[in-house]
Amino acid sequence: MIVDSDKRLLDLGYKPEFRREMSLFGVLGISFCAIGILTGMSSAFQTGLFSGGPLGLFWGWNICSLFMLFIALSLAEICSAYPTMGGLYFWVCKMKPDMPVLGFCTGWIYSIAMVLTGTSGNLSVALYIASLAEVGQGRTLTRVEIAAIAWGVNIASGIINTVGTKAIGRMSSFNVWWTLGGTFVLVITLLVKAPQKNTGAFVFTDYENFTGWTSKAFVVLLGFLQAVYTLEGCETAAQVAEEAQRAEFLAPIAVVGSIVGSWFIGLAYMLALLFSVQSVSSVQATNYAIPIAQLYFDAVGQRLTLMCLTVIALAQFMAAVTAFTASSRLFYALARDNAFPAKGKFMSLNRFQAPYVGVWLSVLVGCIISCAYIGSVIAFNAILSSAAISVMLGYLQPIIIRVFWPTSLKERGPFHLGKWSWIINFASFAFTVFICVLFILPTAHPVTQLNMNYAIVSVGGIFILVASTWNFWGRFYFIGPVHTNTE
Structure with missing residues (x-):
C-alpha cells in the first residue's frame, strides 16, 4: 500500500527510496537538534554580552x-507543498523552473553551509572539552590538540550518520x-548557586560596549548576530522529509515548532545567565577556550562548572551530527538531479x-x-562565520x-498562510537581507588586521567556487529536477 506521503513524492516525480521511520517527535528533534539552543546560546553568548550587553x-x-x-513560516508553507x-534547493527549482541556475546555486551554497555548520559544531565540542581540561585540571590545550579532538568528533559524527535513519531519529528525539x-x-544551578544576583534593571537595560564603536544603536545591532546564529537550522526538518511519516504536514510543523520552542527555552536560559553573571569584564578577559566557561566558573564554582559544560558539550555534539x-x-x-558529480556514488545507500x-x-571536508x-x-x-551567512x-x-x-507556488500543502502569506514573506525577505549585510560588517573599531571581519572574503570564495562549478560543469548537465518515477 502506498502511503499518502509516498504518493505525493511520486506526484513530484520521485520514486520513494527511504523507509518512512521518523515520527513527528523525530522530525521535530532534527530541527530542534540543528538549532541547538543550549549550544548556540552558550557558544555565542559573549558576542551579545560584549556588543550591547544585557540590553x-x-x-x-x-x-x-x-x-x-x-522565516520559519515562509519556509514551512513551501515545505508543505x-x-x-x-529542501531549499528543490523548492527554488520547482518555483522557478525557467532559471535552473538559481536552484543549482541554492543547492550548492546550502550544502557548503551545512558542511561548515557541522565543522563549526564539532570544533565547538573540542573547545568545550578544552575548557573542561582547563577548569578541571588547569591544563591549557594547544591548538594542535584541539584540532585533533575536532578530528575525532568529526569522525564520530560520520559514524553515527552512517548507522542511518533510525539512529539519527532516536538521537534527535x-x-x-x-x-x-x-x-x-x-537554569536552576545558576539561580541557586550564583553568590550575587543581578537586578532587573541590569538584566533589561544595562548597556556594555567592548567593540570600540561609539554608536550605541550599531553596537546593539551587532549583538543581534548572537540570536540569529543561535536560531539558524529550523529548515533541517525538510532534509529528512522523505524519511518522515505524513511529511507534508509533520515537516512544516517541525520547522515552525522548533523556532517557537527555541524562542522560549532560549529566553529562560538567557535570563538565568544574565541574572547570574558576576562580572562582564571577567568574562571578556577570560583565558578559557569558551568564554561562557568563565561565567559559569564565577557563578557556580569548579565542580558545577564541569557538570554544566558537559551538558552543553553533549548537546553541541548532537547538533553537529544533524548538520x-x-x-x-x-x-x-x-x-x-544531476547537480552534483559522481551521481551513482552519492546516491548509494x-x-x-x-x-x-x-x-x-x-x-x-570538516577535518581539512x-x-x-x-x-x-x-x-x-x-x-565558519561564512556558514551563518x-x-x-x-x-x-x-x-x-x-x-x-x-x-510561483502553484500548489498548496495542508500547511499554508492564506492571505498573510505575502506580508510574512516580505518581512522575512527584509530581515534576511538586513542580517546578511550585518554579518559582514566589522565588529570592532579601529579595524586592524587581527580584528577585521574576514567573513566577506570567505563568502566571496564560496561564491567563486559555486559560480565556477556552474559555468564549467553545471550548465552542461543540470536542467532541473530529474524524475525518478518513470511510471
Missing part, C-alpha cells in the same frame, strides 16, 4: 526570534529531552539506509577545515521568489 541580548533575542519565526529531501532537561538543570545528516541528504538530492558517501565527504585552526584562528573563524542566503532564495513572483 542588546534581551531585546535582540525577542526581536530576532519573531523575525526568525516569520514540496516535502522532498532537497533524545536531544529534545536532553535540551529541555539540561536547560532546567542549568552532516542535512549535508549528506543534500548531496543525495543534488546528485539525483548502505544497509542502514544512509547516503554514506555524502556523510564521509562532509567528514573529510579543522586543520586551518592550527595555523590561524582568524582564518578559521572567517570560514550562507545559511541565511539559502533562506533568501525561495523567499525572494515568493515575494517577487507570488504566484
Whole structure:
C-alpha cells in the first residue's frame, strides 16, 4: 500500500527510496537538534554580552526570534507543498523552473553551509572539552590538540550518520529531552548557586560596549548576530522529509515548532545567565577556550562548572551530527538531479539506509577545515562565520521568489498562510537581507588586521567556487529536477 506521503513524492516525480521511520517527535528533534539552543546560546553568548550587553541580548533575542519565526513560516508553507529531501534547493527549482541556475546555486551554497555548520559544531565540542581540561585540571590545550579532538568528533559524527535513519531519529528525539532537561538543570544551578544576583534593571537595560564603536544603536545591532546564529537550522526538518511519516504536514510543523520552542527555552536560559553573571569584564578577559566557561566558573564554582559544560558539550555534539545528516541528504538530492558529480556514488545507500558517501565527504571536508585552526584562528573563524551567512542566503532564495513572483507556488500543502502569506514573506525577505549585510560588517573599531571581519572574503570564495562549478560543469548537465518515477 502506498502511503499518502509516498504518493505525493511520486506526484513530484520521485520514486520513494527511504523507509518512512521518523515520527513527528523525530522530525521535530532534527530541527530542534540543528538549532541547538543550549549550544548556540552558550557558544555565542559573549558576542551579545560584549556588543550591547544585557540590553542588546534581551531585546535582540525577542526581536530576532519573531523575525526568525516569520522565516520559519515562509519556509514551512513551501515545505508543505514540496516535502522532498532537497529542501531549499528543490523548492527554488520547482518555483522557478525557467532559471535552473538559481536552484543549482541554492543547492550548492546550502550544502557548503551545512558542511561548515557541522565543522563549526564539532570544533565547538573540542573547545568545550578544552575548557573542561582547563577548569578541571588547569591544563591549557594547544591548538594542535584541539584540532585533533575536532578530528575525532568529526569522525564520530560520520559514524553515527552512517548507522542511518533510525539512529539519527532516536538521537534527535533524545536531544529534545536532553535540551529541555539540561536547560532546567542549568537554569536552576545558576539561580541557586550564583553568590550575587543581578537586578532587573541590569538584566533589561544595562548597556556594555567592548567593540570600540561609539554608536550605541550599531553596537546593539551587532549583538543581534548572537540570536540569529543561535536560531539558524529550523529548515533541517525538510532534509529528512522523505524519511518522515505524513511529511507534508509533520515537516512544516517541525520547522515552525522548533523556532517557537527555541524562542522560549532560549529566553529562560538567557535570563538565568544574565541574572547570574558576576562580572562582564571577567568574562571578556577570560583565558578559557569558551568564554561562557568563565561565567559559569564565577557563578557556580569548579565542580558545577564541569557538570554544566558537559551538558552543553553533549548537546553541541548532537547538533553537529544533524548538520552532516542535512549535508549528506543534500548531496543525495543534488546528485539525483544531476547537480552534483559522481551521481551513482552519492546516491548509494548502505544497509542502514544512509547516503554514506555524502556523510564521509562532509567528514573529510570538516577535518581539512579543522586543520586551518592550527595555523590561524582568524582564518578559521572567517570560514565558519561564512556558514551563518550562507545559511541565511539559502533562506533568501525561495523567499525572494515568493515575494517577487507570488504566484510561483502553484500548489498548496495542508500547511499554508492564506492571505498573510505575502506580508510574512516580505518581512522575512527584509530581515534576511538586513542580517546578511550585518554579518559582514566589522565588529570592532579601529579595524586592524587581527580584528577585521574576514567573513566577506570567505563568502566571496564560496561564491567563486559555486559560480565556477556552474559555468564549467553545471550548465552542461543540470536542467532541473530529474524524475525518478518513470511510471
